[in-house]
Amino acid sequence: MKAFKGFSDKETLTQIPDSFFQELLNDLEDTDELKVTLYVLWRIAHMESRSRSLCQSEIMADPAFMAGIDRPRLEAALERTVQRGSLLRVENEEGGFYFLNSPRGRAAAEALKKEGWRAATRTASIPPPERPNIFRLYETHIGPLTPMLADALKDAEKIYSEDQVEAAFAEAVSRNKRNWKYVEAILRNRKEKENAKEQTGRDPEEDRRKYVEGKYSDYIEH
Numbered sequence: 001m002k003a004f005k006g007f008s009d010k011e012t013l014t015q016i017p018d019s020f021f022q023e024l025l026n027d028l029e030d031t032d033e034l035k036v037t038l039y040v041l042w043r044i045a046h047m048e049s050r051s052r053s054l055c056q057s058e059i060m061a062d063p064a065f066m067a068g069i070d071r072p073r074l075e076a077a078l079e080r081t082v083q084r085g086s087l088l089r090v091e092n093e094e095g096g097f098y099f100l101n102s103p104r105g106r107a108a109a110e111a112l113k114k115e116g117w118r119a120a121t122r123t124a125s126i127p128p129p130e131r132p133n134i135f136r137l138y139e140t141h142i143g144p145l146t147p148m149l150a151d152a153l154k155d156a157e158k159i160y161s162e163d164q165v166e167a168a169f170a171e172a173v174s175r176n177k178r179n180w181k182y183v184e185a186i187l188r189n190r191k192e193k194e195n196a197k198e199q200t201g202r203d204p205e206e207d208r209r210k211y212v213e214g215k216y217s218d219y220i221e222h
Contacts, residue, residue, distance in 0.1 A: 013139050014045045017102070024086060032069060032077035037086055039065055044100055048147065053090075053097040053108065133162055137169045142178050149180060160187050 020041070028034045039059070044052045059074065060066055069077070078098065081087040088099045088109045097112065099105035134153045138145060145153070156165070168186040172178065 012046075012136055014042050015144065016041055024084075027084075030077070030080060032073050033080045033084075035069065036074065036077040037081055040081070040087060040098060041100070044105075052105065053099050053112075055097050134165050137165065138180065141169050141173050142180065152180065152184075156184065156187065160191070164190065 016038075020037075024037070028037065036059075040054055043054055043059075056074070056078065060071065066074075078087070078089075081098075082089045085101055088101050088105060089096050090099070090109050090112045091097075097109075099109045134157045135145060135150070138149070138153060160168075164187060168183045168190070171186055172183045175182075177183075
């Protein structure tokens with residue numbers, strides 16, 4: 001058995017419906033079915049497309065997952081998930097596509113049945129890569145990402161260093177201000193101070209303290 005090095009506080013998180021633990025978990029006696037169910041939940045949770053589905057070839061293209069299961073076992077496990085109802089399978093001339101049996105998954109599966117689409121028009125799914133640290137910080141300290149926020153975080157990552165981002169999140173958390181606008185305000189404020197220091201060669205915060213705490217402090221309103 002390979003030793004597990006443990007979870008870290010910088011990982012992305014995968015949301016799993018409560019019904020998995022309340023209804024499914026105790027009934028999943030087959031290890032392969034359990035592994036495949038969790039794997040599909042993970043893959044689909046990190047997809048950004050509206051029609052979230054996986055085909056068998058996309059699962060088999062992940063060498064890390066396939067190292068623990070072979071093709072016959074995978075096919076048998078997928079069949080059990082469909083029979084159980086945790087996954088939905090829709091077949092067309094392009095092959096079989098698997099959807100979560102959720103409101104969104106059912107709607108996408110029905111759309112495929114009625115309208116159809118070709119694999120050539122569908123972006124192939126790949127396992128989610130390690131996400132930027134700013135995404136992990138947001139999900140750890142604030143909550144789930146939305147597409148609009150993801151774009152804002154990507155833009156911020158181009159402007160600010162990783163150390164600056166981590167420090168801003170830490171300050172926001174220490175002040176119990178768990179929202180992106182507050183974190184962004186901290187980043188902008190610090191960036192403006194850095195720019196001012198570069199232009200004048202002096203630290204504006206130190207200058208402020210000299211007046212507020214120095215010999216002229218009696219003449220300055222606090």
